[in-house]
Amino acid sequence: MLSNTEIAKKLLEIRTLMEMAGESFYKYMAYEKAAASVENAPPLRDLVAAGEHLKLPGVGKSIGAAIEQLVTSGGAEQLDLLYQRFPPSLIEVLGVSGIGTKTAAMLFTEYGIASLADLEAAIAAGTLTSVPRLGSKTIENWKRGILAYKGRQRRTPLPQALAIARQVVAHLQAGPPLERLAFAGSLRRAEVTVGDIDIVCTSQHAADVIGHFAQWPRAEAVLAEGPTKASIWLSGGLQIDLRVLPDHLYGNLLQHFTGSREHNIKLREYAVRRNLRVSENGILNLENGEVITCTDEEGVYAALGMQFIPPELRSGLDEIELARARTLPVLIQSADLRGDFHMHTTWSDGDDTLEAMTAAAAARGYEYHAISDHSRGRARRFGMGADELRRQREEIAAASARYGIRTLQASEVDILPDGSLDLDDDVLAELDVVVASVHTATSQSREQMTERLIRACQNRYVTILGHPTGRRFDSSRGYEFDYDAVFAAAARTGTALEIDGQAARLDLPAPLARLAKSYGVTLALDSDAHRTGDLAAIEFAVGQARRAGLGKADVLNARSLDDVLAFVARKRNAA
DNA sequence: GCCGTTTTCGGCCCGACTGTTTTCAGTCG
Numbered sequence: 351m352l353s354n355t356e357i358a359k360k361l362l363e364i365r366t367l368m369e370m371a372g373e374s375f376y377k378y379m380a381y382e383k384a385a386a387s388v389e390n391a392p393p394l395r396d397l398v399a400a401g402e403h404l405k406l407p408g409v410g411k412s413i414g415a416a417i418e419q420l421v422t423s424g425g426a427e428q429l430d431l432l433y434q435r436f437p438p439s440l441i442e443v444l445g446v447s448g449i450g451t452k453t454a455a456m457l458f459t460e461y462g463i464a465s466l467a468d469l470e471a472a473i474a475a476g477t478l479t480s481v482p483r484l485g486s487k488t489i490e491n492w493k494r495g496i497l498a499y500k501g502r503q504r505r506t507p508l509p510q511a512l513a514i515a516r517q518v519v520a521h522l523q524a525g526p527p528l529e530r531l532a533f534a535g536s537l538r539r540a541e542v543t544v545g546d547i548d549i550v551c552t553s554q555h556a557a558d559v560i561g562h563f564a565q566w567p568r569a570e571a572v573l574a575e576g577p578t579k580a581s582i583w584l585s586g587g588l589q590i591d592l593r594v595l596p597d598h599l600y601g602n603l604l605q606h607f608t609g610s611r612e613h614n615i616k617l618r619e620y621a622v623r624r625n626l627r628v629s630e631n632g633i634l635n636l637e638n639g640e641v642i643t644c645t646d647e648e649g650v651y652a653a654l655g656m657q658f659i660p661p662e663l664r665s666g667l668d669e670i671e672l673a674r675a676r677t678l679p680v681l682i683q684s685a686d687l688r689g690d691f692h693m694h695t696t697w698s699d700g701d702d703t704l705e706a707m708t709a710a711a712a713a714r715g716y717e718y719h720a721i722s723d724h725s726r727g728r729a730r731r732f733g734m735g736a737d738e739l740r741r742q743r744e745e746i747a748a749a750s751a752r753y754g755i756r757t758l759q760a761s762e763v764d765i766l767p768d769g770s771l772d773l774d775d776d777v778l779a780e781l782d783v784v785v786a787s788v789h790t791a792t793s794q795s796r797e798q799m800t801e802r803l804i805r806a807c808q809n810r811y812v813t814i815l816g817h818p819t820g821r822r823f824d825s826s827r828g829y830e831f832d833y834d835a836v837f838a839a840a841a842r843t844g845t846a847l848e849i850d851g852q853a854a855r856l857d858l859p860a861p862l863a864r865l866a867k868s869y870g871v872t873l874a875l876d877s878d879a880h881r882t883g884d885l886a887a888i889e890f891a892v893g894q895a896r897r898a899g900l901g902k903a904d905v906l907n908a909r910s911l912d913d914v915l916a917f918v919a920r921k922r923n924a925a
Numbered sequence: 926g927c928c929g930t931t932t933t934c935g936g937c938c939c940g941a942c943t944g945t946t947t948t949c950a951g952t953c954g
Contacts, residue, residue: 373926374926375937376926376927376936376937377926377927378926379926379927379937380926380927380937381926383926383927384926384927407927407928408926408927408928409927410926410927410928411926411927412926412927413926413927447952447953448943448951448952448953449951449952450951450952450953451951451952452950452951452952453951453952482945483944483945483946483950483951484944484945485944485945487943487944487945488943488944488945491943491944535954546954548954573942574941574942574943574953575942576941576942576943577941577942578941579941579942580942581942581953581954591953591954593941606939606940606954607954609954611938611954614938614939614954615937615938615939616938617938618938618939619936619937619938621938622937622938623929623931627938627939628938628939629938629939629940630939630940630941631939631940674930
């Protein structure tokens with residue numbers, strides 16, 4: 351079963367092959383728009399089953415049919431036809447930076463180059479030296495591009511990219527004077543993974559800033575270097591783009607570089623209908639030739655007659671329509687959070703003591719937090735049973751009093767393969783909060799996993815379902831289950847679903863959190879910290895929540911302690 | 926191929942940088 355991301359990839363493949371086949375620009379661009387739409391949509395498998403995929407923006411009759419085929423069979427008629435003209439292996443040639451569809455199509459039809467291996471062989475044999483408009487510099491760039499392609503990791507997880515971005519910023523700030531600087535692109539939109547790092551800044555010394563940037567010692571290569579813009583490559587293939595403009599254009603610049611691409615296209619299409627041309631250089635009034643420049647991003651959206659659109663919502667779905675109607679949701683913010691329900695200590699697999707974690711939680715200004723060490727689980731060395739929990743309770747009371755924060759006792763209890771829990775109900779009943787998670791038997795069938803999770807929701811003591819999909823960037827793709835069935839069960843039983851902010855997880859991902867909200871589910875944003883320094887990972891959970899369009903009312907830990915305890919009690923008493 | 930707060934037909938974002946060029950096509954974001 352193909353995931354949304356995989357289907358989006360197939361649509362982009364169709365788009366690329368159509369361009370090579372000489373189809374019209376707008377025809378293949380429609381596939382690109384549809385692919386972006388699919389990325390942010392709820393699971394297509396379920397949409398297609400309900401016939402609702404045709405409601406996705408950019409998906410009409412033709413593309414809708416292709417999506418249906420991809421969902422049911424994993425392939426599409428149209429793709430097969432295109433494969434008759436161009437081999438699938440030609441796609442990898444386009445992965446080489448500097449080679450686009452025109453060049454790839456030319457290399458294939460004129461020189462029979464059908465794969466990356468063919469291209470390497472042709473370069474080595476020198477057969478391309480006689481090709482018109484192909485000089486030695488281009489060939490050298492391709493060689494470098496091939497190396498980068500081979501060494502390139504997949505898209506970089508957001509937390510990792512952010513750490514690198516901060517190092518670049520430190521380098522930039524040590525250079526020529528800057529006025530304002532910000533992360534842009536997918537990093538600012540809090541996408542779960544980023545393809546490259548975009549940074550914008552304003553300065554009166556653009557050329558010097560660019561030069562300083564290009565000389566960053568960690569840069570493996572400088573891809574492009576112009577008067578206002580440069581791109582570098584790090585070893586491993588991550589690309590960093592910097593754009594520098596004068597400060598009075600900061601709003602236009604930030605808006606432009608934050609994207610997404612689809613958001614900008616839609617925004618500009620809308621602007622054109624109002625005789626306005628939007629770019630990073632300002633908003634040009636096509637009627638009177640005046641240029642509106644904006645010192646902040648709010649000004650850009652205001653000039654277009656709409657509400658400010660938070661970066662996390664700029665996906666190109668329906669945010670522009672909502673902003674025009676002034677009906678965008680008011681998104682949750684970090685400052686709204688009053689606590690964190692998921693963290694570990696040295697009582698189980700955490701690195702820091704309960705006291706240290708409590709002090710750190712208090713230092714973040716929380717009203718409450720929950721210590722949720724693991725249950726004993728299968729062969730877990732430090733997991734906690736009834737006795738350990740009882741002893742831990744005394745330590746919690748002492749720490750809570752010392753740091754002036756309400757420390758709740760929780761457990762991250764394993765959901766066993768049959769959906770029962772690793773601790774007995776009478777033990778769970780003594781806890782303030784219960785986070786239930788799947789850690790074992792993750793290869794169960796979709797049906798088994800669905801049953802298992804629903805049964806966990808039905809336990810009156812389960813407050814929160816932890817990292818619900820089980821995916822991890824470093825190891826696991828996660829397990830499959832029927833999202834609709836489980837989310838409906840969570841809503842029905844008053845069980846919250848977690849958005850786990852741990853760097854390797856970010857689970858639930860935003861499209862699923864959005865789906866959960868549509869079922870009326872309450873979400874809990876957690877750090878899943880195993881050391882004091884990781885409590886800040888809750889920010890990543892906030893990012894996903896914002897992408898999902900969640901507001902304060904949707905988030906359990908944006909509520910007061912009394913309201914949280916009432917949420918817990920309501921479920922316990924309802925059963 | 927998709928879409929509509931002037932349109933169900935006639936539109937469809939915008940600009941920077943590179944290489945190989947005497948004016949621009951291709952690529953990229």
